Amino acid sequence: xxxxxxxxxxxSAAAPPERANLALQALWWAGKGEWARAHRFxxxxxxxxxxxxxxxxxxxxxxxxxxxRYWYRRVGRSLPAIGLPEEWNAIAxxxxxxx
Numbered sequence: 265x266x267x268x269x270x271x272x273x274x275x276s277a278a279a280p281p282e283r284a285n286l287a288l289q290a291l292w293w294a295g296k297g298e299w300a301r302a303h304r305f306x307x308x309x310x311x312x313x314x315x316x317x318x319x320x321x322x323x324x325x326x327x328x329x330x331x332x333r334y335w336y337r338r339v340g341r342s343l344p345a346i347g348l349p350e351e352w353n354a355i356a357x358x359x360x361x362x363x
Contacts, residue, residue: 268356287314288359294322295352313339314359321351 266274266281271288272295274281280292290305303322309315320335325348333343344351 265362266360268353268360271356271360272353285309285314285359287312287318288356290315290318290322291352291355291359294318294325299326317341317355317358321348321355324348324351 266283271281271292275292275295280289284292286305286309290302290309293299293302293305296302299322302318306315306319306322310319316335316338320332320339320341323329323332323335324343326332329343336343344354346354
């Protein structure tokens with residue numbers, strides 16, 4: 265199992281960790297500042313709760329609050345009151361933890 269710290273350190277690589285699922289890949293690209301690429305990965309996994317959560321995060325990051333709220337509702341959440349870096353870490357922790 266990869267830790268959050270190891271996942272964050274992997275941002276210095278050219279590609280996401282080999283075993284990362286679509287949601288983690290989307291979050292990884294978001295962490296690299298590659299919003300459009302992150303969004304494509306999140307869209308590919310639409311309907312998967314992890315991808316939908318990253319999708320919500322991306323629209324929040326973009327400043328499209330109405331769209332972000334829609335995606336948060338899809339995963340049973342409301343718009344977070346924490347900063348984007350804290351949310352990135354929280355999503356990473358959730359996605360990296362064994363189900």
